[in-house]
Amino acid sequence: MQFTKKTAASSDIPTASLPDIIFMLLIFFMVVTVFKEFRGLPIQVPAAATTEKLESKRNVAYLWMDKLGRLSIDDKLIGLEDVEPMLAEKFAGNRRLIVSLKIDKDVEMGKVNDVQEKMRDAYTLRVNYATRFK
Amino acid sequence: MIKKKKEDPEIPTASLPDIVFMLLIFFLVTTTIDMDKGIPMQLPDRGGEFKVNPENISNVLINAQGDVLIDDEIVEVAQIRDNIRTKLQSRGLDSDGKPKLIVSIKTQRETPYNAYIRVLDECKRAGATKISIAEPDK
Numbered sequence: 001m002q003f004t005k006k007t008a009a010s011s012d013i014p015t016a017s018l019p020d021i022i023f024m025l026l027i028f029f030m031v032v033t034v035f036k037e038f039r040g041l042p043i044q045v046p047a048a049a050t051t052e053k054l055e056s057k058r059n060v061a062y063l064w065m066d067k068l069g070r071l072s073i074d075d076k077l078i079g080l081e082d083v084e085p086m087l088a089e090k091f092a093g094n095r096r097l098i099v100s101l102k103i104d105k106d107v108e109m110g111k112v113n114d115v116q117e118k119m120r121d122a123y124t125l126r127v128n129y130a131t132r133f134k
Numbered sequence: 135m136i137k138k139k140k141e142d143p144e145i146p147t148a149s150l151p152d153i154v155f156m157l158l159i160f161f162l163v164t165t166t167i168d169m170d171k172g173i174p175m176q177l178p179d180r181g182g183e184f185k186v187n188p189e190n191i192s193n194v195l196i197n198a199q200g201d202v203l204i205d206d207e208i209v210e211v212a213q214i215r216d217n218i219r220t221k222l223q224s225r226g227l228d229s230d231g232k233p234k235l236i237v238s239i240k241t242q243r244e245t246p247y248n249a250y251i252r253v254l255d256e257c258k259r260a261g262a263t264k265i266s267i268a269e270p271d272k
Contacts, residue, residue: 022158030161033161046251051172051173053170054172060170101172105248107246107247109244110244125177126177
């Protein structure tokens with residue numbers, strides 16, 4: 001019996017569309033990249049094993065407090081009395097607001113509590129203690 | 135006159151993928167998809183006080199030195215988890231399938247935040263879902 005030889009299939013991977021694919025990836029990374037302009041106050045957050053990831057960044061407002069007890073929201077240094085109006089304004093714009101407390105590990109609880117009381121005044125009851133994984 | 139040889143007017147695109155790759159790698163490296171992480175909690179509503187059975191409350195006190203007292207008993211930080219877990223189990227579950235026991239964490243004004251988070255973390259690791267934050271004494 002005689003076999004007829006089949007024509008050899010081309011084994012080349014077509015690379016003509018490779019630039020397109022890479023361009024798409026490039027555009028994706030260009031869009032998602034956010035260059036941070038402000039990093040808040042210099043703080044060291046405490047470590048915790050039960051650290052969870054926050055669901056969405058859209059609902060998060062940040063409140064920073066450093067070792068010296070200085071407060072900052074939205075890149076501005078503020079006093080304790082400004083916390084409530086600022087958070088209330090944010091809460092009016094987003095009812096699902098979570099306030100992420102970025103507090104230095106050496107801050108005294110009294111100061112943390114003062115802030116929490118102001119948060120309760122502003123009805124922003126969802127709080128997140130920023131921590132890092134242990 | 136001698137006619138010059140016609141030049142190829144095309145832009146060489148052979149190195150285009152290389153250029154794009156370089157850009158891609160740059161953005162790959164600089165992108166930080168930084169997720170916010172931490173311990174989520176819910177603060178109590180103003181004026182929303184309600185009575186609970188005192189037997190279902192476990193009082194955790196943290197003093198300025200970071201020492202921990204659970205129900206009038208001094209507990210090392212490393213033993214908080216076992217202590218709370220035993221208490222959670224002894225109180226059983228409520229109708230929602232959550233532990234009945236409420237862990238009430240109270241600090242002093244001078245207590246470091248770090249000590250508070252450490253205790254909170256240990257309570258969560260023990261499986262406590264109902265954690266209340268008491269106001270520190272003035």
